[in-house]
Amino acid sequence: MRPAELLRAYRIGAVLLRHGLDELIPRALRPWPVRLLRHSLFWLGNRHKDQSRATRLRLALEALGPVFIKFGQMLSTRRDLLPRDLADELALLQDRVPPFPGEAARDRIEASLKQPIEALFDEFDISPLASASVAQVHTARLKSTGEEVVLKVIRPDIRPVIDADLRLMAALAGWVAWLFPRNRLRPVEVVVEYRKTLEAELNLMSEAANAIQLRRNFEGSPELYVPKVYTDFCRPDLLVMERIYGIPVSDKGALEANGTNLQLLAERGVRVFFTQVFRDSFFHADMHPGNVFVSYLHPEDPQWIGIDCGIVGTLNREDKRYLAENFLAFFNRDYRKVAELHVASGWVPPETKVEEFEAAIRTVLEPIFAKPLAEISFGQVLLNLFNTARRFHMQVQPQLVLLQKTLLYVEGLGRQLYPQLDLWQTAKPFLEQWMRQQIGPQAAWTTIKEKAPFWAEKLPQLPDMLYDVLQQAQRQQHQFDRLYRQFHHQQQRQSRNRLWLVLGTSLLLAGVLLLNGPNAHWAPWSLAGAAVSWLQAWRSSRLGA
Numbered sequence: 001m002r003p004a005e006l007l008r009a010y011r012i013g014a015v016l017l018r019h020g021l022d023e024l025i026p027r028a029l030r031p032w033p034v035r036l037l038r039h040s041l042f043w044l045g046n047r048h049k050d051q052s053r054a055t056r057l058r059l060a061l062e063a064l065g066p067v068f069i070k071f072g073q074m075l076s077t078r079r080d081l082l083p084r085d086l087a088d089e090l091a092l093l094q095d096r097v098p099p100f101p102g103e104a105a106r107d108r109i110e111a112s113l114k115q116p117i118e119a120l121f122d123e124f125d126i127s128p129l130a131s132a133s134v135a136q137v138h139t140a141r142l143k144s145t146g147e148e149v150v151l152k153v154i155r156p157d158i159r160p161v162i163d164a165d166l167r168l169m170a171a172l173a174g175w176v177a178w179l180f181p182r183n184r185l186r187p188v189e190v191v192v193e194y195r196k197t198l199e200a201e202l203n204l205m206s207e208a209a210n211a212i213q214l215r216r217n218f219e220g221s222p223e224l225y226v227p228k229v230y231t232d233f234c235r236p237d238l239l240v241m242e243r244i245y246g247i248p249v250s251d252k253g254a255l256e257a258n259g260t261n262l263q264l265l266a267e268r269g270v271r272v273f274f275t276q277v278f279r280d281s282f283f284h285a286d287m288h289p290g291n292v293f294v295s296y297l298h299p300e301d302p303q304w305i306g307i308d309c310g311i312v313g314t315l316n317r318e319d320k321r322y323l324a325e326n327f328l329a330f331f332n333r334d335y336r337k338v339a340e341l342h343v344a345s346g347w348v349p350p351e352t353k354v355e356e357f358e359a360a361i362r363t364v365l366e367p368i369f370a371k372p373l374a375e376i377s378f379g380q381v382l383l384n385l386f387n388t389a390r391r392f393h394m395q396v397q398p399q400l401v402l403l404q405k406t407l408l409y410v411e412g413l414g415r416q417l418y419p420q421l422d423l424w425q426t427a428k429p430f431l432e433q434w435m436r437q438q439i440g441p442q443a444a445w446t447t448i449k450e451k452a453p454f455w456a457e458k459l460p461q462l463p464d465m466l467y468d469v470l471q472q473a474q475r476q477q478h479q480f481d482r483l484y485r486q487f488h489h490q491q492q493r494q495s496r497n498r499l500w501l502v503l504g505t506s507l508l509l510a511g512v513l514l515l516n517g518p519n520a521h522w523a524p525w526s527l528a529g530a531a532v533s534w535l536q537a538w539r540s541s542r543l544g545a
């Protein structure tokens with residue numbers, strides 16, 4: 001460890017102790033030498049004794065800076081791993097970070113583009129429009145077209161901090177895993193997963209690619225608008241995109257003042273999400289209110305605006321089948337079907353007892369379904385299902401966890417806008433349509449259509465291929481006949497061999513017996529016969545070899 005890292009490690013340890021987080025470790029796992037050591041660090045006493053353990057954890061993460069704050073935010077969504085009080089408190093984590101000087105942003109942009117800013121942009125605003133823990137946003141105009149743009153630039157000093165903190169975090173996770181090997185938190189895996197998310201957020205080229213894909217998927221849609229990305233100016237640490245003007249979704253007063261149809265807006269939010277999931281298999285997975293706006297234009301026919309595509313989820317056909325089949329089974333409150341689906345599809349091990357699994361699902365979901373449909377949370381249903389399935393050894397895929405978390409956000413936003421929002425009613429047509437596409441005549445027709453170009457390409461080659469196959473079959477038949485004849489011949493020879501050996505042995509025995517009897521003169525003949533028989537057996541085996 002380098003001196004700077006040692007210092008940082010000390011600081012992390014000091015912050016954790018000053019927030020009394022050592023008390024989160026069960027007393028049984030803190031033997032007296034550890035407790036003695038703790039007491040000897042008297043200058044690092046718990047300074048937040050009056051706060052709950054959850055609040056102390058949140059305050060400590062906030063004190064440790066962006067890497068830990070984002071880590072806490074990620075953990076808050078893993079309710080399967082954390083106790084409820086901790087998860088609730090971590091969800092309150094905010095990355096309030098002071099902006100860095102606009103001049104530093106300007107230097108960084110110029111270094112990335114290898115040109116002075118004035119050569120490409122007019123009206124670059126030196127004071128940031130927004131500032132977050134990883135990046136800062138400035139406004140400008142494209143010199144070539146006059147279009148208004150925003151420039152999102154990664155904080156200049158963030159990379160080494162992130163690298164060092166991640167290394168320390170990984171070491172800490174390793175110790176925790178070593179100390180508590182049976183801990184269900186799985187710290188090492190959680191840190192690895194976190195590192196991937198953070199790496200993706202640090203590369204603005206991947207955010208640009210995601211935004212382009214999402215924009216293409218919703219090209220011309222009245223429901224969702226995604227700002228244009230100016231790829232020529234994008235670099236790993238710089239993203240340039242169209243500036244949008246929208247009402248922040250959290251500002252319900254402004255939405256109402258603009259005359260927005262809130263019911264339609266909420267329903268469209270759910271539809272946009274399910275379209276991304278079931279039509280495109282590609283969804284925006286960072287739907288926090290700072291990333292979602294509503295257009296000022298045509299408020300009676302409201303359009304969402306989505307920015308910050310740093311985190312997206314992708315789904316495969318199997319994931320979608322899992323979601324659609326389970327949701328439809330839930331819709332009919334058919335827990336048996338849900339349990340059977342899990343076993344039949346191999347999502348849980350085949351030896352799982354369907355009755356037990358069904359009972360466990362019923363226990364966690366029946367209280368939810370006792371509420372009116374409009375109050376049920378899809379996200380909560382999924383979360384409870386995942387937690388139950390994990391107990392039955394199902395490996396819940398990360399993309400499904402991401403989807404479940406996004407679903408909670410979407411529901412939260414929707415219900416905030418229009419509390420009577422009936423999610424099931426809005427989502428059901430999507431699920432049913434998807435299922436129709438997967439099974440039945442429509443599915444068969446779709447498969448034929450999908451395969452048609454392949455067959456059209458292969459059809460002219462079909463006679464040749466058929467001829468080849470027939471030729472090959474004929475050759476194989478000949479080969480088989482030859483092998484069979486060889487085998488038969490060998491069998492015959494072996495049985496002849498055995499006969500000669502048996503005869504030789506019998507004649508040998510007879511010869512030996514005759515030697516001592518009254519007919520001893522026959523003995524040489526018998527022994528000679530034995531010798532001839534063995535010779536014959538030897539010859540025949542040599543011929544076959």
Ligand SMILES: Nc1ncnc2c1ncn2[C@@H]1O[C@H](COP(=O)(O)OP(=O)(O)OP(=O)(O)O)[C@@H](O)[C@H]1O
Nearest residue numbers: 130132135137150227241242243244290291307308
């Ligand atoms: N295209 C845009 N047009 C107008 N404002 C924008 C645009 N993109 C970003 N902003 C503003 O900048 C803020 C931060 O942008 P963004 O969410 O992309 O950054 P971030 O660093 O990923 O922040 P966070 O971590 O909070 O999501 C947004 O909340 C919004 O106010």
